[in-house]
Amino acid sequence: MARKSSLHKSSLRQSSPTSSGYASTEKVPAADLERQATVQEGEQKFKRLSWTSLTVCLIVEAIALGSLSLPAAFAAVGMVAGVLLCVGIGLIAIYTSYVVGQVFIKHPDVRHYPDAMKLLGGRPLELLGNVMLPLFLVLIVGSHVLTGTIAFISIADKPVMCALGWGAISAAVLFAVALPPTFHDLAFLGYIDFCSILIAIGITMVTTGVQAHSGPGGLAAVEWSVWPPADMSFYKAFLATTNIVFAYSFAVCQFSFMVELHTPKDYVKSIWALGLIEIVIYTVVGAVIYAFVGQDVESPALLSAGHTVKRIAFGVALPVIFISGSINTTVLARLIIDRAFKDSEIRFVNSKAGWLVWITLIAIITMLSWVVAEAIPFFSALLGLISSLFISGFSFYFPALFWFRLIKKGKWNASRHNVCLSIVNAVVLVIGFAILGCGTYASVMEIVTQYQSGDVRGSFTCDNKSYLK
Numbered sequence: 458m459a460r461k462s463s464l465h466k467s468s469l470r471q472s473s474p475t476s477s478g479y480a481s482t483e484k485v486p487a488a489d490l491e492r493q494a495t496v497q498e499g500e501q502k503f504k505r506l507s508w509t510s511l512t513v514c515l516i517v518e519a520i521a522l523g524s525l526s527l528p529a530a531f532a533a534v535g536m537v538a539g540v541l542l543c544v545g546i547g548l549i550a551i552y553t554s555y556v557v558g559q560v561f562i563k564h565p566d567v568r569h570y571p572d573a574m575k576l577l578g579g580r581p582l583e584l585l586g587n588v589m590l591p592l593f594l595v596l597i598v599g600s601h602v603l604t605g606t607i608a609f610i611s612i613a614d615k616p617v618m619c620a621l622g623w624g625a626i627s628a629a630v631l632f633a634v635a636l637p638p639t640f641h642d643l644a645f646l647g648y649i650d651f652c653s654i655l656i657a658i659g660i661t662m663v664t665t666g667v668q669a670h671s672g673p674g675g676l677a678a679v680e681w682s683v684w685p686p687a688d689m690s691f692y693k694a695f696l697a698t699t700n701i702v703f704a705y706s707f708a709v710c711q712f713s714f715m716v717e718l719h720t721p722k723d724y725v726k727s728i729w730a731l732g733l734i735e736i737v738i739y740t741v742v743g744a745v746i747y748a749f750v751g752q753d754v755e756s757p758a759l760l761s762a763g764h765t766v767k768r769i770a771f772g773v774a775l776p777v778i779f780i781s782g783s784i785n786t787t788v789l790a791r792l793i794i795d796r797a798f799k800d801s802e803i804r805f806v807n808s809k810a811g812w813l814v815w816i817t818l819i820a821i822i823t824m825l826s827w828v829v830a831e832a833i834p835f836f837s838a839l840l841g842l843i844s845s846l847f848i849s850g851f852s853f854y855f856p857a858l859f860w861f862r863l864i865k866k867g868k869w870n871a872s873r874h875n876v877c878l879s880i881v882n883a884v885v886l887v888i889g890f891a892i893l894g895c896g897t898y899a900s901v902m903e904i905v906t907q908y909q910s911g912d913v914r915g916s917f918t919c920d921n922k923s924y925l926k
Contacts, residue, residue, distance in 0.1 A: 502805060503716065505641040508723035513647030514640050514714050514784065515731045519707035520654055520738065521781035522604055522774055525661060525757035526700050527743035532752050533697035535685040536744060542701045543740040549885060550705035551732035553856035556882075557708045558724040560859050561715045568716050569792045570709065570851060577855070577862055587796075593709065593847040594789040595822065599829030600843070601782025602627045603924075606830070608771040608778060610921045619919035621831065627779075628827040635783035635790070635819050638806040640717050643787060646780045653776035657759060658742055660770045664762040665749040680751040692899040699844040699896040700756075702852070704739055706844070707731060709851040710788045786826070790818040831917045842904070845896030853889025857882040 506514070531539035560573050567573050571586030605627030610616055616623070637643050669676050685694060707728075715724055746758045755761045759770040794814065798804040803811045860882045861869075869879040907913045914923030 498805075498807065500805075502807065503639055504719050505639070506644070506714065506717035506719060508718070508720065508726045510641060510644035510647075511714055511718060511724060512727040512730045513644045513651070515707045515711070515727060516734070517643070517647040517650045517781050517784045518710050519705065519731065519735060520651070521601070521777055522654070522657070522757055523700070523704055524654065524739060524742055525658065525746075525759055527704065527739055528746035528750065528754045528758040528761075529756035530697035530700045531743045531747035532681070532754050533685070533689060534694050536681065536683050536747065538685060539701075539743050539747070540740055542698060543743060544736055546701055546705050547732055547736035547739065549888070550707065550735075550852055551728055552881070553852055553885060554708045554711060554728040554732070555725065556856040556860050556864060557711050558715065558721075558728065559864050561712055561724075562721055563863065565721070567712055568795055569788075570712050570855075571792075573712060573859065573863075574855065577858055589847060589850065590709070590792065591789055593843065593851070594785045595826050595829060596833075596843050596847075597785045598631060598782050598789075598822065598826035599833065601631060601778055601785075602827050602830035605630065605775070605778050605782075607924050608775060610924050611771045612768050614768060616921050618921075620921045620924055621917065621919055623921075624827055624831060627830075628823050630779045631783050631786065631826070632819055632823040634779050635786035635823070636816065637787070638791075638815055640714055640784075640787070643780075643784055646776075650777045650780040653774055653780075657770050657774040657777065658738070660766060660773060661759045661762050662742070662745055662749070664766045664770075665746055665758070668763065669749040676749070679749065680753075681748050682752070686752065692902040695895050695899040696903050699892065699900065701739070702848055702892055702896070703844040705735060706848045706852055707735075708856065709848070710785070713788045713791060786819055786822050789822050790815065793818055842897070842900035845892055845900050849889045849892035849896065853892065854886050855889075857886040857889065 527539075527543070530542075534542065557573070560576070561567055564573070564576060567576070570590050571583050574586035575583035602624055606620060606624045609623040609626060610620065613623075634646065669679050672678065711724075711728075715721055718724060742758075746761075747754055750758070750761045753761070759767055759774070762770055794804050794806070798814070802808060803814050806812055806815045860878065865875060865878070867875060869875055904913075914920060
């Protein structure tokens with residue numbers, strides 16, 4: 458009887474492991490419970506983005522002061538080509554952004570653009586992406602430092618401070634705005650950003666319209682052309698095209714944003730909302746201001762609004778300059794912290810160590826961007842070069858390759874649906890490589906021309922007037 462009881466107890470002990478489905482009597486260490494709670498809290502912190510907030514984040518990334526460079530693009534290619542490019546490139550950008558979203562839905566482990574590139578071409582392509590994306594984002598933030606410097610100098614009118622000081626102030630503001638670690642936290646600033654650019658655009662349009670109406674001969678005397686000017690060179694026309702391409706660069710950070718979506722499939726609403734808003738704003742701004750100012754329109758167009766109004770418009774545009782710039786800093790910092798602290802709680806930025814790492818990253822990225830802004834101080838050519846080298850891939854040929862390698866089901870000619878989309882993506886692929894080659898050539902030619910004509914200031918100069926050329 459004792460032996461039977463002993464065997465019974467032994468069998469009970471053998472049937473108690475947690476792997477068998479029976480409740481474990483062992484206590485989980487308090488440290489492990491605390492760590493699990495921290496991880497769960499951290500993951501929830503980065504899953505609060507709604508589709509409306511995603512739309513706002515995309516607006517912050519895409520619609521900045523560069524939209525006021527579009528009237529100058531219209532002056533280079535003519536009214537008809539300008540409208541066609543704004544609408545056509547906008548529709549293509551919506552489609553390629555849709556493809557990027559489909560990659561994320563199919564591969565939810567993708568957190569940033571280089572992760573998707575790894576799916577496309579393995580480790581080598583991932584390494585390329587880990588070079589391209591940081592370089593692109595640093596250049597973008599640098600262009601916002603430069604724009605902020607120009608804005609402060611214009612607002613101050615006759616500043617006595619060294620121009621490098623204005624650049625440092627711009628960098629400091631960008632640093633402060635980029636400190637929130639989640640895009641949900643940044644989204645509320647997007648509403649301020651959007652209002653800022655709309656008001657700046659409105660001031661510029663109204664002022665240039667009044668100036669045109671009150672000038673000799675009125676609106677009829679404004680010299681604008683339906684077609685490209687007869688003396689327009691290929692590289693100048695293509696440089697204008699790259700500025701339009703740059704305005705539709707919202708696919709670049711889309712993976713980084715979608716990671717925080719609590720309902721990822723809702724992204725389609727966001728890209729359609731943003732895409733249509735962009736097409737309307739860019740087409741109207743480009744066409745109307747070009748018609749009001751004519752061939753002599755400056756870039757950005759608020760420089761054509763007159764001395765006093767220009768200062769007011771720059772003041773109103775300060776939020777969009779810094780908010781739109783800072784979100785790129787946040788994307789790059791999240792890329793780095795996700796890579797460097799993949800298995801650490803530091804990536805959640807909810808501890809002293811996490812905040813220390815996060816603030817240090819934001820500071821380093823901002824400082825590096827400030828150096829770039831002072832070393833490469835040409836507005837239009839910089840936008841064109843960025844578009845050609847990076848946007849051509851992130852917004853065009855990579856999404857096309859994503860569709861062929863990651864999205865397409867069956868052979869390209871397996872169905873009418875596949876044939877149609879194969880043709881569409883092949884066209885997008887060609888457009889992307891054309892922008893890469895021709896756009897890079899045009900941007901380099903523009904930089905060389907500016908240096909030869911003396912229109913480019915020296916690097917790291919204190920001369921305020923040189924920033925306003």
